[in-house]
Amino acid sequence: MKGTIIKAVSNHYTVLVGEESYLCEGRGKLKHDKVKPKVGDMVQLDEEHRILKIFPRKNELIRPMIANVDQAYVITSTKHPNLDLYLLDKMLLLIQSHGIEPIICFTKIDLLSEAEKKDIILLKEYYEKIGYQVCTNEEMEKIKKTFQNKIGVFTGQTGAGKSTLLNRIDPKLHLATNEISYALNRGKNTTTHVELLKLCGGWIADSPGFSDIDLHLTKEEIEKNMPEFRDYKSNCQYRDCTHSHEVDCEVKRQVEKKTILKSRYEHYLKFISR
Numbered sequence: 001m002k003g004t005i006i007k008a009v010s011n012h013y014t015v016l017v018g019e020e021s022y023l024c025e026g027r028g029k030l031k032h033d034k035v036k037p038k039v040g041d042m043v044q045l046d047e048e049h050r051i052l053k054i055f056p057r058k059n060e061l062i063r064p065m066i067a068n069v070d071q072a073y074v075i076t077s078t079k080h081p082n083l084d085l086y087l088l089d090k091m092l093l094l095i096q097s098h099g100i101e102p103i104i105c106f107t108k109i110d111l112l113s114e115a116e117k118k119d120i121i122l123l124k125e126y127y128e129k130i131g132y133q134v135c136t137n138e139e140m141e142k143i144k145k146t147f148q149n150k151i152g153v154f155t156g157q158t159g160a161g162k163s164t165l166l167n168r169i170d171p172k173l174h175l176a177t178n179e180i181s182y183a184l185n186r187g188k189n190t191t192t193h194v195e196l197l198k199l200c201g202g203w204i205a206d207s208p209g210f211s212d213i214d215l216h217l218t219k220e221e222i223e224k225n226m227p228e229f230r231d232y233k234s235n236c237q238y239r240d241c242t243h244s245h246e247v248d249c250e251v252k253r254q255v256e257k258k259t260i261l262k263s264r265y266e267h268y269l270k271f272i273s274r
Helices: 028-032 085-097 114-129 140-147 162-169 219-224 250-256 262-273
Strands: 002-009 012-017 020-024 042-045 051-054 071-077 101-107 133-136 151-156 194-199 202-206
Touching (some): 012 042, 020 042, 071 085, 085 101, 085 151, 085 262, 101 162, 114 133, 133 140, 140 162, 151 162, 162 194, 162 202, 219 262, 250 262
Parallel strands (some): 071 101, 071 151, 101 133, 151 202
Antiparallel strands (some): 002 012, 002 042, 002 194, 012 020, 042 051, 194 202
C-alpha cells in the first residue's frame, strides 16, 4: 500500500492510505540505513503496516521535520515575544533555499499601539514589495484562501501563536496553547509533534516552536536568496561582489538610499560572516 505520513510521534507514524489511516513503524532496514521518515513523506507499507520504503522527496525541512510541502508560514510575533526580524529573515532564507514558498504572518497585532501598527504596516509593505506573501492574524479570510489545494506548515518562534491561529481558523481543532513568559519574553512550547491537518481545502501542519535555528547555507546561497539584491548587483563594480567590504557596491548604495531595508542588509552581513 502507498500512503502519506500525516503524523509523527517518536518512532510511530500515522499513515493515510485513501480514507483510512494506520499507525505504523519503520522496518529495520530504514533504521539500519539511518533514514528518518518525516510527516509529508509518501511511503510504501508492507502487509503488516510497517513502512517499507520512502519515495523521493521534492523538498524537506529539518526544523520542523516535514517533507513535500508547497509553502511554509513563518508565524512571527510582533509582541510578547517581541518582533524578531533576524529570526524571520533567517527562516525566509532556509525555506527558500529548499524550494518552498514562504508566507509571512505577523501575529498579536491587537497588542500593538497605533504607532507600532504603522511600523508593522511599513514592514509588511516592504516584504511584499520584494516578492513575499504577507498577512497578519487579523486577515483570517486571506489566510484561509492560501490553504486551498496546498500542503503547508506553520513554523516559527515559540510563543508566536501558531496553534492559537489554527484554533481561530477552525475552533473544532482544540489545539493546546499556553501563556508566554513575560519575564523571559518567550513562549512555552505546547506543540510536541508535527501533524498534517485537513483544513480549508488543503493540508496544514502545526509544529513545535523554537528560539533560534542553524543556518547551514553558503555565502552564495545566502546572497542568491536575498531578492532585493537582484536588481542592483549587476551594477556593482565587481562581478563577485559580496556587498560587504567592497567600495563600489550598488547594493550598499541602495541601503544608504533606504531602497533596501537596513535591517535586512545588516542581517545579511551577519549571515555571511558567521
